[in-house]
Amino acid sequence: MTSLRPQTSKAIRIAVIGDVHDQWEPADSAALAQLKVDLALFVGDFGNEAVEVVRAIAALDLPKAAVLGNHDAWFSATEWGRKKCPYNRQLEDRVQQQLDLLGVAHVGYSKLELPWLNLTVVGGRPFSWGGSKWKHVADFYQQRYSIDSLAASTAYLRSQVEQANHETIIFVGHCGPAGLGADPEAPCGKDWNPVGGDYGDPDFAAAIALAQQRGKQVPLVTFGHMHHRLRHRQDRLRQRLVQDAAGTVYLNAASVPRIIKSETTCLRNFSLVVVEQGEVVEASLVWLDETLAIASQEVLYSRPVTSLSVG
Template identity: 60%
Template sequence: MLEAYGKESGMTSQTTNSKTLKIAVVGDVHDQWEVEDGNALKHLGVDLVLFVGDFGNESVEVVRAIASLDIPKAAVMGNHDAWYTATEWGRKKCPYDRSQEDWVQEQLDLLGAAHVGYGKLDIPAFNLTVVGGRPFSWGGPEWRFADICKERYGVTDLDESAARIFAAVKKAAYETIIFVGHNGPSGLGDRPEDPCGKDWHPIGGDFGDPDLAEAISLTLTAGKTVPLVTFGHMHHTLRHTKKVLRKRVFRSPEGTVYLNAAAVPRIVDTDGQKLRNFSIVLMGNGVVSQASSIWVGNDYKVAEEILYEKSRSVVQTA
Protein backbone atom coordinates (compact mmCIF):
# COMPACT_ATOMS: atom_id res chain seq x y z
CA MET A 1 0.00 0.00 0.00
CA LEU A 2 1.18 3.52 -0.65
CA GLU A 3 3.06 5.07 2.23
CA ALA A 4 1.43 8.43 1.47
CA TYR A 5 -1.93 7.27 2.82
CA GLY A 6 -3.35 9.75 5.29
CA LYS A 7 -1.97 12.80 3.47
CA GLU A 8 -4.65 14.94 1.88
CA SER A 9 -4.30 15.01 -1.88
CA GLY A 10 -4.66 18.26 -3.77
CA MET A 11 -6.43 16.54 -6.64
CA THR A 12 -9.93 17.80 -5.83
CA SER A 13 -8.83 21.42 -5.99
CA GLN A 14 -7.58 20.92 -9.54
CA THR A 15 -11.14 20.60 -10.79
CA THR A 16 -11.78 24.29 -10.12
CA ASN A 17 -10.53 24.94 -13.66
CA SER A 18 -13.67 24.57 -15.76
CA LYS A 19 -11.59 23.45 -18.74
CA THR A 20 -10.20 20.44 -16.89
CA LEU A 21 -12.04 17.15 -17.23
CA LYS A 22 -11.58 14.81 -14.28
CA ILE A 23 -12.09 11.16 -15.19
CA ALA A 24 -12.21 8.24 -12.79
CA VAL A 25 -11.39 4.81 -14.19
CA VAL A 26 -12.63 1.85 -12.17
CA GLY A 27 -10.55 -1.26 -12.70
CA ASP A 28 -11.78 -4.84 -12.57
CA VAL A 29 -14.48 -4.81 -9.87
CA HIS A 30 -14.77 -8.57 -9.22
CA ASP A 31 -17.77 -8.05 -6.93
CA GLN A 32 -16.06 -5.26 -4.96
CA TRP A 33 -18.49 -2.39 -5.26
CA GLU A 34 -20.22 -0.70 -2.33
CA VAL A 35 -22.32 2.40 -1.71
CA GLU A 36 -19.18 4.03 -0.34
CA ASP A 37 -17.55 3.77 -3.77
CA GLY A 38 -20.18 6.04 -5.27
CA ASN A 39 -19.84 8.41 -2.33
CA ALA A 40 -16.07 8.52 -2.85
CA LEU A 41 -16.48 9.39 -6.53
CA LYS A 42 -18.82 12.25 -5.65
CA HIS A 43 -16.37 13.51 -3.03
CA LEU A 44 -13.58 13.41 -5.61
CA GLY A 45 -15.70 15.56 -7.90
CA VAL A 46 -15.21 13.50 -11.04
CA ASP A 47 -16.95 14.46 -14.25
CA LEU A 48 -16.95 11.05 -15.91
CA VAL A 49 -16.48 7.45 -14.75
CA LEU A 50 -15.17 4.70 -17.01
CA PHE A 51 -15.65 1.04 -16.04
CA VAL A 52 -13.40 -1.53 -17.73
CA GLY A 53 -15.56 -4.56 -16.94
CA ASP A 54 -15.27 -7.78 -14.93
CA PHE A 55 -17.95 -6.65 -12.52
CA GLY A 56 -18.11 -10.25 -11.29
CA ASN A 57 -19.20 -13.62 -12.60
CA GLU A 58 -22.34 -12.34 -14.35
CA SER A 59 -22.99 -10.27 -11.19
CA VAL A 60 -26.30 -8.64 -12.04
CA GLU A 61 -26.72 -6.95 -8.66
CA VAL A 62 -23.27 -5.34 -8.83
CA VAL A 63 -24.08 -3.98 -12.28
CA ARG A 64 -27.46 -2.80 -11.02
CA ALA A 65 -25.75 -0.76 -8.30
CA ILE A 66 -23.23 0.69 -10.74
CA ALA A 67 -25.93 1.50 -13.30
CA SER A 68 -27.73 3.59 -10.65
CA LEU A 69 -24.67 5.81 -10.15
CA ASP A 70 -25.77 9.35 -11.02
CA ILE A 71 -22.47 10.44 -12.58
CA PRO A 72 -21.90 10.32 -16.36
CA LYS A 73 -20.42 6.91 -17.08
CA ALA A 74 -19.41 4.46 -19.76
CA ALA A 75 -18.59 0.78 -19.42
CA VAL A 76 -17.50 -2.30 -21.30
CA MET A 77 -18.11 -5.93 -20.39
CA GLY A 78 -15.26 -8.23 -19.43
CA ASN A 79 -14.81 -11.97 -19.83
CA HIS A 80 -16.13 -12.64 -16.30
CA ASP A 81 -19.33 -10.79 -17.21
CA ALA A 82 -20.19 -13.73 -19.49
CA TRP A 83 -18.64 -16.37 -17.22
CA TYR A 84 -21.55 -18.83 -17.25
CA THR A 85 -22.61 -18.18 -20.83
CA ALA A 86 -19.60 -18.05 -23.12
CA THR A 87 -17.93 -21.43 -22.53
CA GLU A 88 -19.00 -25.02 -22.10
CA TRP A 89 -17.26 -25.39 -18.74
CA GLY A 90 -18.91 -22.20 -17.51
CA ARG A 91 -22.34 -23.36 -18.58
CA LYS A 92 -21.88 -26.58 -16.62
CA LYS A 93 -21.38 -24.54 -13.43
CA CYS A 94 -24.10 -22.01 -14.18
CA PRO A 95 -26.11 -21.21 -11.00
CA TYR A 96 -29.28 -20.33 -12.90
CA ASP A 97 -31.53 -21.86 -15.56
CA ARG A 98 -30.26 -20.43 -18.84
CA SER A 99 -33.47 -21.45 -20.59
CA GLN A 100 -35.36 -19.10 -18.27
CA GLU A 101 -32.85 -16.33 -17.54
CA ASP A 102 -30.06 -14.48 -19.31
CA TRP A 103 -27.84 -12.67 -16.83
CA VAL A 104 -25.57 -11.33 -19.56
CA GLN A 105 -28.49 -9.56 -21.20
CA GLU A 106 -29.74 -8.34 -17.83
CA GLN A 107 -26.40 -6.60 -17.28
CA LEU A 108 -26.50 -5.03 -20.73
CA ASP A 109 -30.08 -3.86 -20.19
CA LEU A 110 -29.18 -2.30 -16.85
CA LEU A 111 -26.27 -0.36 -18.32
CA GLY A 112 -28.25 0.70 -21.37
CA ALA A 113 -26.55 3.49 -23.32
CA ALA A 114 -23.66 3.48 -20.82
CA HIS A 115 -22.46 0.18 -22.29
CA VAL A 116 -20.13 1.20 -25.12
CA GLY A 117 -18.77 -2.19 -26.19
CA TYR A 118 -18.76 -2.02 -30.01
CA GLY A 119 -20.43 1.36 -29.58
CA LYS A 120 -19.93 4.94 -28.45
CA LEU A 121 -21.19 7.57 -26.05
CA ASP A 122 -20.93 11.25 -26.96
CA ILE A 123 -20.09 13.62 -24.08
CA PRO A 124 -21.27 17.06 -25.30
CA ALA A 125 -20.14 18.94 -22.18
CA PHE A 126 -16.51 18.13 -22.99
CA ASN A 127 -16.66 17.72 -26.79
CA LEU A 128 -15.47 14.13 -26.73
CA THR A 129 -16.75 10.65 -27.51
CA VAL A 130 -16.06 7.46 -25.56
CA VAL A 131 -15.72 4.41 -27.82
CA GLY A 132 -15.74 0.87 -26.49
CA GLY A 133 -13.58 -2.04 -27.52
CA ARG A 134 -14.68 -5.63 -28.00
CA PRO A 135 -17.12 -6.80 -25.31
CA PHE A 136 -16.17 -9.83 -23.18
CA SER A 137 -12.52 -9.79 -24.25
CA TRP A 138 -10.28 -12.46 -22.76
CA GLY A 139 -7.17 -10.93 -24.31
CA GLY A 140 -4.40 -12.21 -26.53
CA PRO A 141 -3.84 -12.87 -30.22
CA GLU A 142 -6.22 -15.85 -30.23
CA TRP A 143 -9.86 -14.88 -29.81
CA ARG A 144 -11.50 -16.68 -26.93
CA PHE A 145 -15.20 -16.08 -26.22
CA ALA A 146 -15.67 -15.68 -29.98
CA ASP A 147 -19.06 -17.39 -30.01
CA ILE A 148 -20.76 -14.83 -27.81
CA CYS A 149 -19.65 -11.98 -30.09
CA LYS A 150 -20.85 -13.89 -33.13
CA GLU A 151 -24.22 -14.65 -31.53
CA ARG A 152 -24.87 -11.20 -30.05
CA TYR A 153 -23.08 -8.87 -32.45
CA GLY A 154 -22.61 -10.82 -35.68
CA VAL A 155 -18.83 -10.38 -35.51
CA THR A 156 -16.92 -13.48 -36.62
CA ASP A 157 -13.21 -12.59 -36.60
CA LEU A 158 -10.70 -10.03 -35.36
CA ASP A 159 -10.72 -8.06 -38.63
CA GLU A 160 -14.48 -7.67 -38.40
CA SER A 161 -14.09 -6.75 -34.75
CA ALA A 162 -11.63 -3.95 -35.56
CA ALA A 163 -14.00 -2.70 -38.26
CA ARG A 164 -16.91 -2.75 -35.80
CA ILE A 165 -14.98 -0.65 -33.27
CA PHE A 166 -13.88 1.81 -35.95
CA ALA A 167 -17.47 2.04 -37.21
CA ALA A 168 -18.37 3.49 -33.81
CA VAL A 169 -15.55 6.02 -34.19
CA LYS A 170 -16.94 7.12 -37.56
CA LYS A 171 -20.31 7.76 -35.91
CA ALA A 172 -18.75 9.85 -33.12
CA ALA A 173 -20.04 13.41 -32.80
CA TYR A 174 -16.62 14.71 -31.74
CA GLU A 175 -13.04 14.57 -32.98
CA THR A 176 -11.59 13.68 -29.57
CA ILE A 177 -11.94 9.96 -28.88
CA ILE A 178 -11.35 8.12 -25.61
CA PHE A 179 -11.17 4.34 -25.94
CA VAL A 180 -12.21 2.05 -23.09
CA GLY A 181 -11.71 -1.70 -23.35
CA HIS A 182 -11.66 -4.63 -21.00
CA ASN A 183 -8.24 -5.67 -22.25
CA GLY A 184 -5.75 -3.24 -23.73
CA PRO A 185 -4.47 -3.16 -27.31
CA SER A 186 -1.51 -5.12 -28.62
CA GLY A 187 1.69 -3.18 -29.23
CA LEU A 188 2.44 -2.04 -25.67
CA GLY A 189 5.31 -4.49 -25.13
CA ASP A 190 5.90 -8.22 -24.78
CA ARG A 191 7.58 -8.38 -21.39
CA PRO A 192 5.49 -9.95 -18.61
CA GLU A 193 5.49 -6.65 -16.69
CA ASP A 194 4.30 -4.59 -19.67
CA PRO A 195 0.73 -3.19 -19.57
CA CYS A 196 -0.69 -6.24 -21.40
CA GLY A 197 2.28 -8.60 -21.08
CA LYS A 198 1.71 -12.30 -20.46
CA ASP A 199 2.74 -12.99 -16.86
CA TRP A 200 1.96 -16.70 -16.61
CA HIS A 201 3.89 -19.67 -17.93
CA PRO A 202 5.33 -19.65 -20.46
CA ILE A 203 6.18 -16.12 -19.36
CA GLY A 204 6.32 -13.31 -21.87
CA GLY A 205 4.47 -12.27 -24.98
CA ASP A 206 2.09 -9.48 -25.96
CA PHE A 207 -1.39 -10.40 -24.73
CA GLY A 208 -3.09 -7.24 -25.98
CA ASP A 209 -6.08 -7.19 -28.31
CA PRO A 210 -5.01 -6.80 -31.97
CA ASP A 211 -8.48 -5.64 -33.03
CA LEU A 212 -8.42 -2.75 -30.56
CA ALA A 213 -4.91 -1.81 -31.70
CA GLU A 214 -6.06 -1.77 -35.33
CA ALA A 215 -9.10 0.36 -34.51
CA ILE A 216 -6.93 2.89 -32.65
CA SER A 217 -4.51 3.02 -35.59
CA LEU A 218 -7.39 3.63 -38.02
CA THR A 219 -8.72 6.37 -35.76
CA LEU A 220 -5.38 8.20 -35.64
CA THR A 221 -4.96 7.82 -39.40
CA ALA A 222 -8.39 9.38 -39.83
CA GLY A 223 -7.08 12.49 -38.07
CA LYS A 224 -8.94 12.03 -34.80
CA THR A 225 -7.38 12.96 -31.45
CA VAL A 226 -6.93 10.00 -29.05
CA PRO A 227 -5.70 11.34 -25.70
CA LEU A 228 -6.57 8.26 -23.61
CA VAL A 229 -6.97 4.50 -23.98
CA THR A 230 -7.86 2.77 -20.72
CA PHE A 231 -8.47 -0.87 -19.86
CA GLY A 232 -8.01 -3.58 -17.24
CA HIS A 233 -7.99 -7.40 -17.30
CA MET A 234 -4.22 -7.74 -16.80
CA HIS A 235 -3.92 -7.30 -13.04
CA HIS A 236 -1.24 -5.04 -11.59
CA THR A 237 0.01 -7.79 -9.28
CA LEU A 238 2.11 -10.17 -11.37
CA ARG A 239 1.78 -13.92 -11.07
CA HIS A 240 5.43 -14.84 -11.58
CA THR A 241 6.98 -12.34 -9.14
CA LYS A 242 6.02 -10.13 -6.21
CA LYS A 243 9.05 -7.88 -6.58
CA VAL A 244 7.47 -5.46 -9.05
CA LEU A 245 4.04 -4.40 -10.23
CA ARG A 246 2.88 -4.34 -13.80
CA LYS A 247 3.72 -1.18 -15.71
CA ARG A 248 0.45 0.72 -15.59
CA VAL A 249 0.94 3.59 -18.02
CA PHE A 250 2.50 4.08 -21.43
CA ARG A 251 2.61 7.22 -23.56
CA SER A 252 2.92 6.73 -27.30
CA PRO A 253 4.85 9.01 -29.66
CA GLU A 254 1.47 10.30 -30.88
CA GLY A 255 0.74 11.52 -27.34
CA THR A 256 -1.84 8.88 -26.41
CA VAL A 257 -1.74 7.79 -22.78
CA TYR A 258 -2.50 4.09 -22.29
CA LEU A 259 -3.68 3.33 -18.75
CA ASN A 260 -4.11 -0.09 -17.16
CA ALA A 261 -6.53 0.38 -14.22
CA ALA A 262 -6.73 -3.24 -12.98
CA ALA A 263 -5.78 -2.89 -9.32
CA VAL A 264 -7.06 -6.20 -7.91
CA PRO A 265 -8.36 -6.36 -5.25
CA ARG A 266 -9.60 -2.81 -5.65
CA ILE A 267 -10.85 -2.66 -2.06
CA VAL A 268 -8.47 -3.65 0.74
CA ASP A 269 -8.86 -3.62 4.53
CA THR A 270 -5.92 -2.06 6.34
CA ASP A 271 -6.09 -1.94 10.13
CA GLY A 272 -9.86 -1.94 10.06
CA GLN A 273 -10.13 0.81 7.43
CA LYS A 274 -11.18 0.10 3.87
CA LEU A 275 -9.18 1.66 1.07
CA ARG A 276 -10.74 1.96 -2.39
CA ASN A 277 -8.76 2.15 -5.59
CA PHE A 278 -9.52 4.42 -8.53
CA SER A 279 -7.41 5.69 -11.38
CA ILE A 280 -7.77 9.42 -11.96
CA VAL A 281 -7.06 11.14 -15.27
CA LEU A 282 -6.99 14.91 -15.71
CA MET A 283 -7.50 16.13 -19.26
CA GLY A 284 -7.88 19.47 -20.98
CA ASN A 285 -8.00 20.61 -24.58
CA GLY A 286 -7.77 17.02 -25.78
CA VAL A 287 -4.57 16.28 -23.86
CA VAL A 288 -3.99 14.18 -20.73
CA SER A 289 -2.12 16.28 -18.19
CA GLN A 290 -1.94 13.73 -15.37
CA ALA A 291 -2.78 10.10 -14.60
CA SER A 292 -2.68 8.74 -11.07
CA SER A 293 -3.58 5.70 -9.03
CA ILE A 294 -5.31 6.63 -5.78
CA TRP A 295 -6.58 4.90 -2.67
CA VAL A 296 -9.48 6.56 -0.86
CA GLY A 297 -10.05 5.91 2.84
CA ASN A 298 -13.21 6.02 4.94
CA ASP A 299 -12.49 9.66 5.78
CA TYR A 300 -11.94 10.51 2.09
CA LYS A 301 -8.25 11.13 2.56
CA VAL A 302 -6.40 10.18 -0.59
CA ALA A 303 -3.09 8.44 -1.16
CA GLU A 304 -1.97 9.38 -4.65
CA GLU A 305 0.68 7.82 -6.87
CA ILE A 306 1.31 9.89 -9.98
CA LEU A 307 1.92 7.59 -12.93
CA TYR A 308 2.13 10.25 -15.64
CA GLU A 309 2.43 14.02 -15.57
CA LYS A 310 2.76 16.00 -18.78
CA SER A 311 4.16 19.20 -17.25
CA ARG A 312 7.11 17.36 -15.74
CA SER A 313 7.38 14.71 -18.47
CA VAL A 314 7.01 12.08 -15.76
CA VAL A 315 6.14 8.60 -17.02
CA GLN A 316 6.11 5.59 -14.74
CA THR A 317 8.87 3.11 -15.46
CA ALA A 318 8.65 -0.62 -14.91
Protein backbone atom coordinates in the same frame (compact mmCIF):
# COMPACT_ATOMS: atom_id res chain seq x y z
CA MET B 1 0.24 28.02 -36.55
CA THR B 2 -3.10 27.89 -34.73
CA SER B 3 -5.06 24.65 -35.05
CA LEU B 4 -8.53 24.99 -36.58
CA ARG B 5 -9.78 21.92 -34.71
CA PRO B 6 -12.27 22.50 -31.90
CA GLN B 7 -10.50 22.19 -28.58
CA THR B 8 -11.78 20.79 -25.31
CA SER B 9 -10.83 23.85 -23.24
CA LYS B 10 -12.29 22.77 -19.91
CA ALA B 11 -10.18 20.43 -17.81
CA ILE B 12 -12.03 17.11 -17.58
CA ARG B 13 -11.58 15.07 -14.41
CA ILE B 14 -12.05 11.35 -15.03
CA ALA B 15 -12.23 8.43 -12.61
CA VAL B 16 -11.27 5.06 -14.05
CA ILE B 17 -12.49 2.09 -12.05
CA GLY B 18 -10.43 -1.02 -12.56
CA ASP B 19 -11.65 -4.61 -12.38
CA VAL B 20 -14.28 -4.57 -9.62
CA HIS B 21 -14.60 -8.32 -8.95
CA ASP B 22 -17.60 -7.86 -6.64
CA GLN B 23 -15.92 -5.06 -4.67
CA TRP B 24 -18.41 -2.21 -5.02
CA GLU B 25 -20.08 -0.56 -2.05
CA PRO B 26 -22.33 2.47 -1.44
CA ALA B 27 -19.22 4.28 -0.23
CA ASP B 28 -17.77 3.99 -3.73
CA SER B 29 -20.62 6.05 -5.12
CA ALA B 30 -20.03 8.61 -2.39
CA ALA B 31 -16.31 8.58 -3.19
CA LEU B 32 -16.94 9.51 -6.82
CA ALA B 33 -19.01 12.46 -5.65
CA GLN B 34 -16.27 13.42 -3.21
CA LEU B 35 -13.68 13.29 -6.00
CA LYS B 36 -15.84 15.65 -8.10
CA VAL B 37 -15.28 13.78 -11.34
CA ASP B 38 -16.89 14.76 -14.64
CA LEU B 39 -16.88 11.21 -16.00
CA ALA B 40 -16.48 7.68 -14.64
CA LEU B 41 -15.08 4.91 -16.85
CA PHE B 42 -15.48 1.26 -15.88
CA VAL B 43 -13.27 -1.35 -17.56
CA GLY B 44 -15.41 -4.37 -16.64
CA ASP B 45 -15.11 -7.60 -14.66
CA PHE B 46 -17.77 -6.52 -12.18
CA GLY B 47 -18.00 -10.13 -11.02
CA ASN B 48 -19.04 -13.51 -12.40
CA GLU B 49 -22.18 -12.23 -14.12
CA ALA B 50 -22.78 -10.09 -11.03
CA VAL B 51 -26.08 -8.48 -11.98
CA GLU B 52 -26.59 -6.72 -8.64
CA VAL B 53 -23.17 -5.09 -8.77
CA VAL B 54 -23.91 -3.84 -12.28
CA ARG B 55 -27.32 -2.64 -11.11
CA ALA B 56 -25.71 -0.48 -8.41
CA ILE B 57 -23.20 0.98 -10.86
CA ALA B 58 -25.84 1.61 -13.51
CA ALA B 59 -27.74 3.68 -10.92
CA LEU B 60 -24.84 6.13 -10.46
CA ASP B 61 -26.04 9.67 -11.05
CA LEU B 62 -23.10 10.90 -13.10
CA PRO B 63 -21.83 10.52 -16.68
CA LYS B 64 -20.35 7.06 -17.11
CA ALA B 65 -19.25 4.53 -19.68
CA ALA B 66 -18.40 0.87 -19.23
CA VAL B 67 -17.18 -2.17 -21.14
CA LEU B 68 -18.15 -5.58 -19.77
CA GLY B 69 -15.29 -8.03 -19.26
CA ASN B 70 -14.74 -11.77 -19.59
CA HIS B 71 -15.97 -12.43 -16.02
CA ASP B 72 -19.20 -10.62 -16.88
CA ALA B 73 -20.00 -13.55 -19.22
CA TRP B 74 -18.29 -16.19 -17.07
CA PHE B 75 -21.12 -18.73 -17.24
CA SER B 76 -22.28 -17.90 -20.77
CA ALA B 77 -19.34 -17.39 -23.12
CA THR B 78 -17.57 -20.76 -22.90
CA GLU B 79 -18.57 -24.41 -22.82
CA TRP B 80 -16.74 -25.05 -19.53
CA GLY B 81 -18.38 -21.96 -18.00
CA ARG B 82 -21.83 -23.10 -19.06
CA LYS B 83 -21.21 -26.46 -17.37
CA LYS B 84 -20.52 -24.64 -14.08
CA CYS B 85 -23.43 -22.21 -14.36
CA PRO B 86 -25.26 -21.92 -10.99
CA TYR B 87 -28.54 -20.76 -12.54
CA ASN B 88 -30.90 -21.97 -15.26
CA ARG B 89 -29.75 -20.34 -18.49
CA GLN B 90 -33.00 -21.39 -20.15
CA LEU B 91 -34.87 -19.09 -17.77
CA GLU B 92 -32.32 -16.31 -17.25
CA ASP B 93 -29.89 -14.40 -19.44
CA ARG B 94 -27.70 -12.57 -16.96
CA VAL B 95 -25.41 -11.24 -19.67
CA GLN B 96 -28.36 -9.49 -21.29
CA GLN B 97 -29.56 -8.28 -17.90
CA GLN B 98 -26.24 -6.50 -17.40
CA LEU B 99 -26.39 -4.99 -20.88
CA ASP B 100 -29.95 -3.81 -20.29
CA LEU B 101 -29.06 -2.25 -16.94
CA LEU B 102 -26.15 -0.29 -18.39
CA GLY B 103 -28.03 0.73 -21.53
CA VAL B 104 -26.22 3.40 -23.55
CA ALA B 105 -23.49 3.54 -20.88
CA HIS B 106 -22.20 0.19 -22.18
CA VAL B 107 -19.83 1.18 -24.98
CA GLY B 108 -18.48 -2.28 -25.85
CA TYR B 109 -18.81 -2.47 -29.66
CA SER B 110 -20.37 0.98 -29.39
CA LYS B 111 -19.73 4.60 -28.52
CA LEU B 112 -21.13 7.33 -26.33
CA GLU B 113 -21.32 10.98 -27.35
CA LEU B 114 -20.70 13.51 -24.58
CA PRO B 115 -21.28 16.89 -26.24
CA TRP B 116 -21.02 18.89 -22.99
CA LEU B 117 -17.45 17.56 -22.67
CA ASN B 118 -16.82 17.83 -26.42
CA LEU B 119 -15.68 14.21 -26.66
CA THR B 120 -16.72 10.74 -27.77
CA VAL B 121 -16.06 7.59 -25.75
CA VAL B 122 -15.46 4.56 -27.99
CA GLY B 123 -15.45 1.07 -26.51
CA GLY B 124 -13.33 -1.91 -27.39
CA ARG B 125 -14.47 -5.51 -27.80
CA PRO B 126 -16.72 -6.43 -24.86
CA PHE B 127 -16.18 -9.62 -22.83
CA SER B 128 -12.61 -9.89 -24.12
CA TRP B 129 -10.21 -12.50 -22.75
CA GLY B 130 -7.31 -10.80 -24.54
CA GLY B 131 -4.94 -12.00 -27.20
CA SER B 132 -4.86 -12.27 -30.95
CA LYS B 133 -6.68 -15.59 -31.40
CA TRP B 134 -10.39 -15.78 -32.16
CA LYS B 135 -10.95 -18.93 -30.15
CA HIS B 136 -13.19 -20.34 -27.42
CA VAL B 137 -15.72 -17.47 -27.33
CA ALA B 138 -16.27 -17.34 -31.09
CA ASP B 139 -19.82 -18.71 -30.92
CA PHE B 140 -20.67 -16.18 -28.20
CA TYR B 141 -19.80 -13.22 -30.46
CA GLN B 142 -21.59 -14.80 -33.40
CA GLN B 143 -24.80 -15.22 -31.39
CA ARG B 144 -24.66 -11.87 -29.58
CA TYR B 145 -23.26 -9.56 -32.23
CA SER B 146 -23.20 -11.48 -35.55
CA ILE B 147 -19.42 -11.03 -35.51
CA ASP B 148 -17.63 -14.18 -36.61
CA SER B 149 -13.94 -13.29 -36.87
CA LEU B 150 -11.21 -10.97 -35.68
CA ALA B 151 -11.40 -9.18 -39.03
CA ALA B 152 -15.12 -8.56 -38.57
CA SER B 153 -14.52 -7.33 -35.03
CA THR B 154 -11.84 -4.96 -36.30
CA ALA B 155 -14.12 -3.58 -39.01
CA TYR B 156 -16.92 -2.99 -36.52
CA LEU B 157 -14.70 -1.17 -34.02
CA ARG B 158 -13.27 0.98 -36.81
CA SER B 159 -16.82 1.88 -37.90
CA GLN B 160 -17.47 3.35 -34.45
CA VAL B 161 -14.45 5.61 -34.86
CA GLU B 162 -15.67 6.73 -38.29
CA GLN B 163 -19.05 7.67 -36.80
CA ALA B 164 -17.69 9.62 -33.82
CA ASN B 165 -19.10 13.15 -33.62
CA HIS B 166 -16.21 14.80 -31.80
CA GLU B 167 -12.57 15.51 -32.53
CA THR B 168 -11.51 14.15 -29.14
CA ILE B 169 -11.95 10.41 -28.57
CA ILE B 170 -11.30 8.46 -25.39
CA PHE B 171 -11.13 4.68 -25.73
CA VAL B 172 -12.25 2.23 -23.04
CA GLY B 173 -11.71 -1.52 -23.23
CA HIS B 174 -11.66 -4.50 -20.95
CA CYS B 175 -8.38 -5.83 -22.29
CA GLY B 176 -6.00 -3.23 -23.69
CA PRO B 177 -4.80 -2.96 -27.27
CA ALA B 178 -2.03 -4.97 -28.84
CA GLY B 179 1.25 -3.16 -29.39
CA LEU B 180 2.13 -2.09 -25.84
CA GLY B 181 4.91 -4.63 -25.37
CA ALA B 182 5.52 -8.36 -25.18
CA ASP B 183 7.36 -8.49 -21.85
CA PRO B 184 5.33 -10.20 -19.10
CA GLU B 185 5.46 -6.93 -17.14
CA ALA B 186 4.07 -4.87 -20.06
CA PRO B 187 0.56 -3.37 -19.68
CA CYS B 188 -0.96 -6.31 -21.58
CA GLY B 189 1.94 -8.75 -21.28
CA LYS B 190 1.33 -12.44 -20.64
CA ASP B 191 2.50 -13.14 -17.06
CA TRP B 192 1.58 -16.82 -16.79
CA ASN B 193 3.43 -19.88 -18.08
CA PRO B 194 4.92 -19.79 -20.56
CA VAL B 195 5.54 -16.15 -19.68
CA GLY B 196 5.93 -13.44 -22.28
CA GLY B 197 3.95 -12.33 -25.29
CA ASP B 198 1.65 -9.46 -26.19
CA TYR B 199 -1.85 -10.39 -24.97
CA GLY B 200 -3.53 -7.16 -26.11
CA ASP B 201 -6.45 -6.99 -28.53
CA PRO B 202 -5.37 -6.28 -32.13
CA ASP B 203 -8.87 -5.16 -33.18
CA PHE B 204 -8.82 -2.55 -30.41
CA ALA B 205 -5.37 -1.39 -31.54
CA ALA B 206 -6.62 -1.01 -35.13
CA ALA B 207 -9.49 1.22 -34.03
CA ILE B 208 -7.16 3.46 -32.04
CA ALA B 209 -4.72 3.67 -34.94
CA LEU B 210 -7.53 4.71 -37.27
CA ALA B 211 -8.55 7.55 -34.96
CA GLN B 212 -4.96 8.78 -34.86
CA GLN B 213 -4.65 8.50 -38.64
CA ARG B 214 -7.84 10.54 -39.07
CA GLY B 215 -6.27 13.33 -37.03
CA LYS B 216 -8.48 12.85 -33.99
CA GLN B 217 -7.21 13.81 -30.56
CA VAL B 218 -6.81 10.58 -28.58
CA PRO B 219 -5.63 11.61 -25.13
CA LEU B 220 -6.48 8.41 -23.27
CA VAL B 221 -6.93 4.68 -23.80
CA THR B 222 -7.85 2.87 -20.59
CA PHE B 223 -8.47 -0.79 -19.79
CA GLY B 224 -7.95 -3.50 -17.19
CA HIS B 225 -8.05 -7.31 -17.31
CA MET B 226 -4.29 -7.77 -16.73
CA HIS B 227 -3.95 -7.18 -12.99
CA HIS B 228 -1.14 -5.00 -11.63
CA ARG B 229 0.07 -7.80 -9.36
CA LEU B 230 2.06 -10.20 -11.49
CA ARG B 231 1.65 -13.95 -11.35
CA HIS B 232 5.23 -14.88 -12.22
CA ARG B 233 7.01 -12.56 -9.79
CA GLN B 234 6.21 -10.69 -6.58
CA ASP B 235 9.03 -8.15 -6.50
CA ARG B 236 7.42 -5.63 -8.82
CA LEU B 237 4.12 -4.56 -10.36
CA ARG B 238 3.00 -4.54 -13.96
CA GLN B 239 3.77 -1.42 -15.96
CA ARG B 240 0.60 0.58 -15.49
CA LEU B 241 1.04 3.42 -18.00
CA VAL B 242 2.78 4.07 -21.30
CA GLN B 243 2.60 6.88 -23.84
CA ASP B 244 3.01 6.46 -27.59
CA ALA B 245 4.68 8.76 -30.12
CA ALA B 246 1.34 10.44 -30.86
CA GLY B 247 1.00 11.48 -27.21
CA THR B 248 -1.77 9.03 -26.35
CA VAL B 249 -1.62 7.75 -22.77
CA TYR B 250 -2.47 4.07 -22.20
CA LEU B 251 -3.60 3.35 -18.65
CA ASN B 252 -4.07 -0.10 -17.14
CA ALA B 253 -6.42 0.51 -14.20
CA ALA B 254 -6.67 -3.08 -12.87
CA SER B 255 -5.39 -2.53 -9.33
CA VAL B 256 -6.84 -5.66 -7.69
CA PRO B 257 -8.14 -5.99 -5.04
CA ARG B 258 -9.58 -2.50 -5.33
CA ILE B 259 -10.81 -2.50 -1.73
CA ILE B 260 -8.54 -3.54 1.14
CA LYS B 261 -9.97 -3.78 4.65
CA SER B 262 -8.56 -4.41 8.10
CA GLU B 263 -10.27 -4.38 11.50
CA THR B 264 -9.93 -0.60 11.69
CA THR B 265 -9.29 0.68 8.15
CA CYS B 266 -10.73 0.53 4.67
CA LEU B 267 -8.89 1.63 1.55
CA ARG B 268 -10.45 1.79 -1.92
CA ASN B 269 -8.69 2.73 -5.15
CA PHE B 270 -9.56 4.76 -8.22
CA SER B 271 -7.40 5.93 -11.08
CA LEU B 272 -7.75 9.66 -11.70
CA VAL B 273 -6.99 11.27 -15.04
CA VAL B 274 -7.14 14.95 -15.96
CA VAL B 275 -7.58 15.80 -19.64
CA GLU B 276 -7.16 19.35 -20.87
CA GLN B 277 -7.29 20.60 -24.47
CA GLY B 278 -7.24 17.06 -25.79
CA GLU B 279 -4.23 15.92 -23.73
CA VAL B 280 -3.70 14.03 -20.52
CA VAL B 281 -2.03 16.38 -18.07
CA GLU B 282 -1.96 14.02 -15.08
CA ALA B 283 -2.80 10.41 -14.24
CA SER B 284 -2.56 8.85 -10.80
CA LEU B 285 -3.68 5.93 -8.67
CA VAL B 286 -5.36 7.11 -5.47
CA TRP B 287 -6.42 5.24 -2.35
CA LEU B 288 -9.23 6.70 -0.28
CA ASP B 289 -9.61 5.89 3.41
CA GLU B 290 -12.79 5.12 5.36
CA THR B 291 -13.57 8.87 5.58
CA LEU B 292 -13.18 9.12 1.77
CA ALA B 293 -10.12 11.31 2.16
CA ILE B 294 -7.16 10.58 -0.11
CA ALA B 295 -4.79 8.41 1.94
CA SER B 296 -2.17 8.06 -0.79
CA GLN B 297 -1.65 9.14 -4.36
CA GLU B 298 0.83 7.63 -6.83
CA VAL B 299 1.39 9.90 -9.80
CA LEU B 300 1.81 7.70 -12.87
CA TYR B 301 2.04 10.52 -15.41
CA SER B 302 2.45 14.27 -15.38
CA ARG B 303 2.69 16.23 -18.60
CA PRO B 304 6.17 17.67 -19.04
CA VAL B 305 6.35 21.43 -18.61
CA THR B 306 7.62 23.11 -21.76
CA SER B 307 9.84 26.06 -20.96
CA LEU B 308 9.87 29.06 -23.30
CA SER B 309 13.25 30.21 -24.55
CA VAL B 310 13.90 33.93 -24.73
CA GLY B 311 16.20 35.65 -27.14
